[in-house]
Amino acid sequence: MKIAIDAMGGDYAPREIVRGAWEACRETGQQIIMVGDRKNLENELNQLGKTCAGLEIVHADEVITMDEAPVVAVRRKKNSSLVMAAELVRDGYASAFVSAGSTGATMAAALLRLGRIPGIARPAVAGVLPTERGVTILLDVGANVDCKPRHLVQFAIMGSLYAHRILGIENPRVGLLNVGEESTKGNELTQETYPLLQEAPVHFYGNVEGRDIFKGTVDVVVCDGFVGNVVLKTGEGLADVLMSMIGQAMRQSILAKAGAALTLPALKSLGKKINYSEYGGAPLLGINGVAIVCHGSSKSLAIKNAIYRARESVENGLISAISDSLNNTVHKVGFADGN
Amino acid sequence: MKIAIDAMGGDYAPREIVRGAWEACRETGQQIIMVGDRKNLENELNQLGKTCAGLEIVHADEVITMDEAPVVAVRRKKNSSLVMAAELVRDGYASAFVSAGSTGATMAAALLRLGRIPGIARPAVAGVLPTERGVTILLDVGANVDCKPRHLVQFAIMGSLYAHRILGIENPRVGLLNVGEESTKGNELTQETYPLLQEAPVHFYGNVEGRDIFKGTVDVVVCDGFVGNVVLKTGEGLADVLMSMIGQAMRQSILAKAGAALTLPALKSLGKKINYSEYGGAPLLGINGVAIVCHGSSKSLAIKNAIYRARESVENGLISAISDSLNNTVHKVGFADGN
Incomplete structure (x- = not known):
């Protein structure tokens, strides 16, 4: 190959x-x-x-x-x-x-x-984010800035298959990114998507909030590409800022400098853990x-x-896994028109 | 009082x-x-x-x-x-x-x-976020999950007045949260909002991305309440996760532990800087x-x-500052119906 x-x-x-x-x-x-x-x-x-x-x-x-x-x-x-x-x-x-x-x-x-x-209907860019527990797939992170509920259902199916087949996660949990956990929460898009995800061929965990993403509460987080892109870049930006602030803090005094030298190997291994490079790019699903x-x-x-x-x-x-899964669910959630 | x-x-x-x-x-x-x-x-x-x-x-x-x-x-x-x-x-x-x-x-x-x-038309919850350079006002962070362009323009005016009057920032820069910097980028909402913000009585910086929020690129970041809420909670969650990972990393070896003890005062002062408590809550504008x-x-x-x-x-x-500012611009951006 x-x-x-x-x-x-x-x-x-x-x-x-x-x-x-x-x-x-x-x-x-x-x-x-x-x-x-x-x-x-x-x-x-x-x-x-x-x-x-x-x-x-x-x-x-x-x-x-x-x-x-x-x-x-x-x-x-x-x-x-x-x-x-x-x-x-x-x-x-x-x-x-x-x-x-x-x-x-x-x-x-x-x-x-x-x-x-x-x-x-809409291919998605699937971000693979490092979390406290491993990785979380976040999709879409930018290809589709305006989405309909059925697009999010397809993202859920594709993300779930990627988590299972490529990351080896058994029965991956899929969360719908929202402003609260209750099923009634959300904007029009998420409120309409929730019941569709309950019917979809995925292990639907329910709504998750922003704070769940990097905690790793679920394996796959589904959202429209506008929100996903903002989340991805907010995470990158905040991690950069925090690391640079820690660096500054550690240069503040001689003691802190000495301490920093001793903690360097530990921080480097942390740096490796949260380094996007380790996870090798975002698949276009x-x-x-x-x-x-x-x-x-x-x-x-x-x-x-x-x-x-x-x-x-x-x-x-x-x-072919994505294709098969879609063929089995196409009538259920009405993707047949491909839009 | x-x-x-x-x-x-x-x-x-x-x-x-x-x-x-x-x-x-x-x-x-x-x-x-x-x-x-x-x-x-x-x-x-x-x-x-x-x-x-x-x-x-x-x-x-x-x-x-x-x-x-x-x-x-x-x-x-x-x-x-x-x-x-x-x-x-x-x-x-x-x-x-x-x-x-x-x-x-x-x-x-x-x-x-x-x-x-x-x-x-829509009052907003204004989050006050710690950044590398000070604070940034992010609004709306949750009250309005589905917004129209004119709502975002009002958020911009109110956020700008808060930054000026309460945080003492001269001529605060207002950014529109988006997926790219170019004026043509975005979803329907942000594409329609961009030209309105160019006309609004604020210092409009242009589009900003997720990574700009915690960098403090602008003083006020405007978005709908769904996106703002997700960003706020993503930031909180990631900061918690990173801090806990740093703690774990520092307990990994005796050397790292000794180092951690020395860097503790520096980290505590950093903790204070990024502690939401220091900034005293979110105004309902x-x-x-x-x-x-x-x-x-x-x-x-x-x-x-x-x-x-x-x-x-x-x-x-x-x-009264918000009220006066609206009265002066009400015809320009068509708020008169209050919706």
Whole structure:
């Protein structure tokens, strides 16, 4: 099985992308097609010393940047590394693709080149968040800013299947993100979604609140893409601010400095626990093919882990599992129109 | 000036409420009417030793609990400490009221007893969040789960006036919470709100993202009450989880333990900085009177600070400032119908 990677997408592309692919290849023999400027990529590979036989390069002479309008960019830049990586999957040369470029453009490339799983109205970006107890899947985190109740039901089904098949969670609990626990709470969207989730083929836990997300109260948290995006970025921002405040606090006095030196290994292991990179990117669920988007600031570790998640998604039949589950429930919750 | 306080509302009522009122009275001579079970409150006061002449008690023999439906509870429990505290303001015996009880019930009591400022469609709960640079006002954080663009414009005006008059921020910057910085980003609500905010009598900074909230990029962040509530609780939950993880990490080894002991004073001062109690509760903006709701877990410090914020709101003419500002802009953004 080959995995295609957009070697030009991300804040640290192509260096860290190439390195991540190289590490995955060296570690497990994974075959990877790196798509991007051949000269540039060969140069990066040469700097890594030993080669890895599973790595190949497909040349692409365009790059989609972060500030381009996603759909327009995908339509115009047909020779971009991102679009070509998606096409390698479409044409059967690769089984999955990974990008650390623009989330919007990655979703657009996936939609336009691979399409949706039949029956899926709206593919979602599923964030994998570190919590006190492990990880929680939060979806959608940005693809769909205005949602209808049936979209959230599909997110619940897809998130649940990802948690089960890829993260190995038995009977994952699914929570509906809301402003209170009672079933009557919420805005129009969540009030209408609640009874649909009670009927859906998932282990519906009920409403959860913001404070439950990072506690890990449930395995999957469902919300519209506006709320999910705000939550994801609020969490990132707050974690950054708290860590920087702790750093400042520890530099305040000589004693604190000495203490900080002693606690450093413990804090580093904590840092590792809450590091998004460990969990390897956000799957685009509902796409008719395996696609994973990584954080723009991904370094080689995140890229390597995303490649592994992509491989597991293929090996564990994620796409057909979602497709089968939808076919079994399509009449129940009325997805047949695909909207 | 007298401030009424619902002495029976909150997880630590009446003990911590009475103590907070007593501290405010002792510290600044503030006159406070504590509303609640007389015997109970007298008992708490006696345990504090020295009395304070500015404290009085108004007896109330009912209490509204956290799990009651707000409007129903306010309508039925006319002799509750919360409703009677609001009525003391309505009838001119007090200039403001404070409660650490249910936010929904406090808003309902304020709405039903004091009403809205003429022209205000939807009063909002304004969260005051600690950030890297100071504080940020986030509104609405829960009263209005489904909002229209003109509601968000009113939130912006009210939040801006609060930041200026009570927090002393000159020309406060107002951001619209969104999924991206560009003016075209967002869901239907934010896309329609953006041009209205450009016309509104506030210093509109533009869109801000989740990560800007705790960074303190702007002074006031505007969003609907669903998103605001989720953000507020996500922030609280994540801060708790991170602090508990840090604690665990520091107990992992003898060296880390020794280090932790040395860094404790620095961490405590950080804890104080990010402690909601220091900022004294969330004002209910748009109510025709000063009302402040405190976190349910408020201890005496939070209560005391909320009393001070209430006093400052009265002294600085917050209500008439909001009213004047609306009268000047009512035609511009079409609030005249009050909806």
